Amino acid sequence: MNSSETGKPLLRALKGKITDVPPIWLMRQAGRYLPEYRQTRQRAGNFLNLVYSPELACEVTMQPLRRYDFDAAIIFSDILVIPQALGQELEFIEEKGPVLNPVRSAEAFARLSPAKFAETLAPVYEALRLTCAQMRKDGFGRTTMIGFSGAPWTLACYMVEGGSSRDFQHVKSWAYRDPESFSVLIDTLTEAVTEHLLQQIAAGAEVVQIFDSWSGVLDHNQFSQWVIKPTRRIAEAIREAYPDVPVIGFPKGCGRLAMDYAQNSKVTALSLDSQISPKSAVSLFQPLMPVQGNLDPVCLLAGGTALEAGVEDIVAHLGKGPFIFNLGHGIVKETPPENVEKLVALVRGST
Amino acid sequence: MNSSETGKPLLRALKGKITDVPPIWLMRQAGRYLPEYRQTRQRAGNFLNLVYSPELACEVTMQPLRRYDFDAAIIFSDILVIPQALGQELEFIEEKGPVLNPVRSAEAFARLSPAKFAETLAPVYEALRLTCAQMRKDGFGRTTMIGFSGAPWTLACYMVEGGSSRDFQHVKSWAYRDPESFSVLIDTLTEAVTEHLLQQIAAGAEVVQIFDSWSGVLDHNQFSQWVIKPTRRIAEAIREAYPDVPVIGFPKGCGRLAMDYAQNSKVTALSLDSQISPKSAVSLFQPLMPVQGNLDPVCLLAGGTALEAGVEDIVAHLGKGPFIFNLGHGIVKETPPENVEKLVALVRGST
Numbered sequence: 001m002n003s004s005e006t007g008k009p010l011l012r013a014l015k016g017k018i019t020d021v022p023p024i025w026l027m028r029q030a031g032r033y034l035p036e037y038r039q040t041r042q043r044a045g046n047f048l049n050l051v052y053s054p055e056l057a058c059e060v061t062m063q064p065l066r067r068y069d070f071d072a073a074i075i076f077s078d079i080l081v082i083p084q085a086l087g088q089e090l091e092f093i094e095e096k097g098p099v100l101n102p103v104r105s106a107e108a109f110a111r112l113s114p115a116k117f118a119e120t121l122a123p124v125y126e127a128l129r130l131t132c133a134q135m136r137k138d139g140f141g142r143t144t145m146i147g148f149s150g151a152p153w154t155l156a157c158y159m160v161e162g163g164s165s166r167d168f169q170h171v172k173s174w175a176y177r178d179p180e181s182f183s184v185l186i187d188t189l190t191e192a193v194t195e196h197l198l199q200q201i202a203a204g205a206e207v208v209q210i211f212d213s214w215s216g217v218l219d220h221n222q223f224s225q226w227v228i229k230p231t232r233r234i235a236e237a238i239r240e241a242y243p244d245v246p247v248i249g250f251p252k253g254c255g256r257l258a259m260d261y262a263q264n265s266k267v268t269a270l271s272l273d274s275q276i277s278p279k280s281a282v283s284l285f286q287p288l289m290p291v292q293g294n295l296d297p298v299c300l301l302a303g304g305t306a307l308e309a310g311v312e313d314i315v316a317h318l319g320k321g322p323f324i325f326n327l328g329h330g331i332v333k334e335t336p337p338e339n340v341e342k343l344v345a346l347v348r349g350s351t
Numbered sequence: 352m353n354s355s356e357t358g359k360p361l362l363r364a365l366k367g368k369i370t371d372v373p374p375i376w377l378m379r380q381a382g383r384y385l386p387e388y389r390q391t392r393q394r395a396g397n398f399l400n401l402v403y404s405p406e407l408a409c410e411v412t413m414q415p416l417r418r419y420d421f422d423a424a425i426i427f428s429d430i431l432v433i434p435q436a437l438g439q440e441l442e443f444i445e446e447k448g449p450v451l452n453p454v455r456s457a458e459a460f461a462r463l464s465p466a467k468f469a470e471t472l473a474p475v476y477e478a479l480r481l482t483c484a485q486m487r488k489d490g491f492g493r494t495t496m497i498g499f500s501g502a503p504w505t506l507a508c509y510m511v512e513g514g515s516s517r518d519f520q521h522v523k524s525w526a527y528r529d530p531e532s533f534s535v536l537i538d539t540l541t542e543a544v545t546e547h548l549l550q551q552i553a554a555g556a557e558v559v560q561i562f563d564s565w566s567g568v569l570d571h572n573q574f575s576q577w578v579i580k581p582t583r584r585i586a587e588a589i590r591e592a593y594p595d596v597p598v599i600g601f602p603k604g605c606g607r608l609a610m611d612y613a614q615n616s617k618v619t620a621l622s623l624d625s626q627i628s629p630k631s632a633v634s635l636f637q638p639l640m641p642v643q644g645n646l647d648p649v650c651l652l653a654g655g656t657a658l659e660a661g662v663e664d665i666v667a668h669l670g671k672g673p674f675i676f677n678l679g680h681g682i683v684k685e686t687p688p689e690n691v692e693k694l695v696a697l698v699r700g701s702t
Contacts, residue, residue: 017537019642167648167649167683168649169649169652169681169683169685172653173649173652173653174645176649176650176653176657177653177654177655181544216604218626219625219626219628219647219650219661219679220626220628220631221660225599243457252605253604254568254606254626255605255607255627256606256607256626256627256628256631257626258606273604275567275569275571275607275608276571276606276607277570277571277572277608280571290554296523296573297518298518298519298524299524299527299570302523302524302527302528306528307363309572310570313572327698329480329518332518332520
């Protein structure tokens with residue numbers, strides 16, 4: 001890096017600066033692929049205890065920084081804290097994932113009580129404050145703190161389906177049949193997400209990312225209505241309150257609709273999934289905004305020459321514009337930690 | 352339709368002709384949304400009995416024609432007959448789907464015995480012959496008979512993962528780590544698919560469709576290697592043997608990579624999933640080939656004004672070029688049969 005370049009590399013990239021060495025962090029970098037995470041997770045007893053214990057959440061957020069000196073920390077939490085804060089029952093079942101008591105009508109949604117919204121989410125902000133202090137203490141002065149939230153559409157998917165789904169027929173048919181009452185759900189989520197992100201920023205987040213994991217299951221009209229519109233409202237509200245805090249949008253799996261998202265959602269930067277070729281992304285998206293991505297998590301899991309070729313393909317193309325190296329989705333729990341070490345070395349050119 | 356237009360509407364569209372009323376059929380049109388299907392299915396005892404009983408497979412293939420007079424029949428079968436014919440154990444478990452004894456290495460694959468390949472698949476061809484005869488007998492003279500197969504990549508996904516998967520890490524990491532031995536699997540599948548399609552044509556299929564349901568989980572390099580290359584080999588082999596038999600390719604969920612597929616896979620027509628807007632598809636794909644699609648199956652499930660608007664959006668745009676109306680994926684089993692009736696009336700302009 002040029003000696004005249006100062007400040008945090010991730011923030012610089014998000015301001016549109018091109019760096020010799022791209023900043024790097026990984027989605028789900030605090031996670032089960034790390035033995036020290038699994039240990040803390042066991043100490044917590046269950047997943048939600050870990051999410052809601054500020055000290056333990058801080059600890060697992062710090063773990064990947066100590067190993068890999070990533071350019072960002074992302075607060076350890078879960079997107080489903082919002083449905084829970086809105087009063088929905090939530091449980092994590094081993095090997096199965098989240099299970100929620102599904103909300104499939106305006107009436108069922110109206111019966112939820114958000115009375116404990118702020119109280120439920122408070123430990124997330126406390127974890128952020130603790131982590132920021134710990135990062136300062138441990139000398140991570142060039143590391144950026146990222147807060148995050150699920151996007152309204154993706155949260156609605158979990159709330160209505162009651163967990164993951166094959167065809168998302170409950171949430172989608174509600175949206176098709178009665179867009180008016182479905183809007184009430186989406187609007188409430190839009191406000192909740194905005195509030196949650198603003199509080200995270202107040203607690204120390206310097207960047208926020210909006211995860212729209214299920215944006216890919218919608219057709220173009222529905223995508224515009226349930227993905228782009230709410231995301232734009234959130235991005236605009238954040239910008240109004242904190243003009244300098246960048247918002248990264250991650251509309252996973254949305255294929256060609258990513259262009260509509262890039263042009264209309266008002267996010268600062270676009271996180272790309274692994275499907276799009278880096279070469280196409282250079283001409284399509286980098287002229288519009290900084291991009292983040294997009295190594296296939298299974299390529300990282302596989303390692304070896306495939307990993308080298310994958311990194312080379314991405315850095316050679318996207319590295320010439322404003323760019324943050326990341327995966328195209330969360331790291332897979334079976335990934336050998338030494339592959340992550342190799343990845344960081346490859347990206348930083350120190351292999 | 353103009354009185355000078357003769358022949359089967361689906362075949363005409365596949366030859367690039369534009370029709371006043373687009374031909375229509377639905378993926379998985381012989382299926383659980385029909386009470387008469389559920390009855391036959393119960394008589395068969397289990398799903399695989401139904402697949403391998405020519406008389407019953409013929410019967411369920413005919414059922415949707417009798418109700419809706421679709422422009423095509425698609426032989427009732429399953430893409431997993433090929434792994435089974437190659438010697439892999441296969442079972443269908445209620446509410447869970449297919450379970451295969453996973454094959455995760457070249458050695459494991461080499462241990463499978465394809466000795467009963469032709470014998471296993473023979474009932475599919477017998478079902479085709481029976482159905483063609485039945486269609487003639489029942490006066491479905493304008494209805495086109497479609498044969499089909501899973502694509503090599505999608506079949507490899509099921510064979511290696513042992514069923515459906517969240518992240519496809521076993522099949523993808525094999526492909527990344529050892530492309531050479533993975534090629535052996537893909538090449539064998541490519542030959543098996545080709546043989547299966549040729550036999551279906553010999554038994555009466557006038558069109559074949561290749562379903563690549565999991566093409567969307569690959570990055571652009573892997574997509575080119577494991578989706579486009581094998582598909583091209585299959586399409587070329589079919590064309591060499593049967594120059595007049597159209598091949599419809601369905602690379603589901605592949606977003607922007609669909610253009611690469613359209614340009615390089617040598618299929619005759621492209622089946623689109625629901626994500627792409629009809630308006631974009633007109634300018635992107637219709638200049639290259641006839642297209643098929645792409646109503647969201649959940650829009651059909653929902654019915655009402657959303658269904659009307661969805662059909663209008665598709666027909667108004669794509670109907671001006673060579674086009675086959677279809678869903679963007681298989682019909683959902685909870686779909687009310689009367690919604691299908693309404694759909695057909697909307698497409699045929701008889702509402």
